[in-house]
Amino acid sequence: MNYLIAVLPDRIQAEEAYSALEREGLPMEKVSILGKGYKTADEYGLIDPKQQAQKQATLMSYWLVPFGFISGFVFNSLTGIELFNWAGSLGNHVIGGVFGAIAGAMGSYFIGGGAGLAFGSGDALPYRNRLKEGKYLVVVNGSPNITNQATRILKQFDPENIQGYVDPTA
Incomplete structure (x- = not known):
């Protein structure tokens, strides 16, 4: 067509x-x-560019949030950084994973949403x-x-x- x-x-x-x-x-x-x-x-x-940006951000979050969690968990495991004394070793690894997931969500929102807004609408x-x-x-x-x-x-x-x-x- x-x-x-x-x-x-x-x-x-x-x-x-x-x-x-x-x-x-x-x-x-x-x-x-x-x-x-x-x-x-x-x-x-x-196409509404805002709707396209939201769709792109959502699609990116499906893989960035779990990847961020795993990366944060592994990074904390390898470095042995103690974020909170009361959390213990496993608790600190999980908290590091949560921080990594938050970073992944921010990346999907700002990069995925920004790219969707800039390029997703075409003309x-x-x-x-x-x-x-x-x-x-x-x-x-x-x-x-x-x-x-x-x-x-x-x-x-x-x-x-x-x-x-x-x-x-x-």
Whole structure:
């Protein structure tokens, strides 16, 4: 499945572009307008960068927290550091493991979440920002011949940006 996204400065141009696509016989169930008064980014399915960051942090925590616990436990065992006198040898190893697990959780939150926020959204964040600025997106999805035809039509409206994408999951 291919996608074509054109950024238009106002509602009038977005509606004119939509009408031009309709006149040329494109299947209108494949065409959407995103912006004020039309579909939102969430309704259309643009990735929310915050949600992607949270997902990435959670995935990283599945292996970083246990790894951190084991590393903290082993480090305390090898160094023999006594964190608390009252805990005894095994207790200090377990406390070292807990500190290691906490470090693993922090790593998954800051690194996993930060990477998910920076890289997980792809181009969705710039498109969301354009929608917040009051611009409109005309999105066409379908086979390559549909998106190629839509590209020719939409270029007539001098969009601020026009970009094609290929869905890797399709």
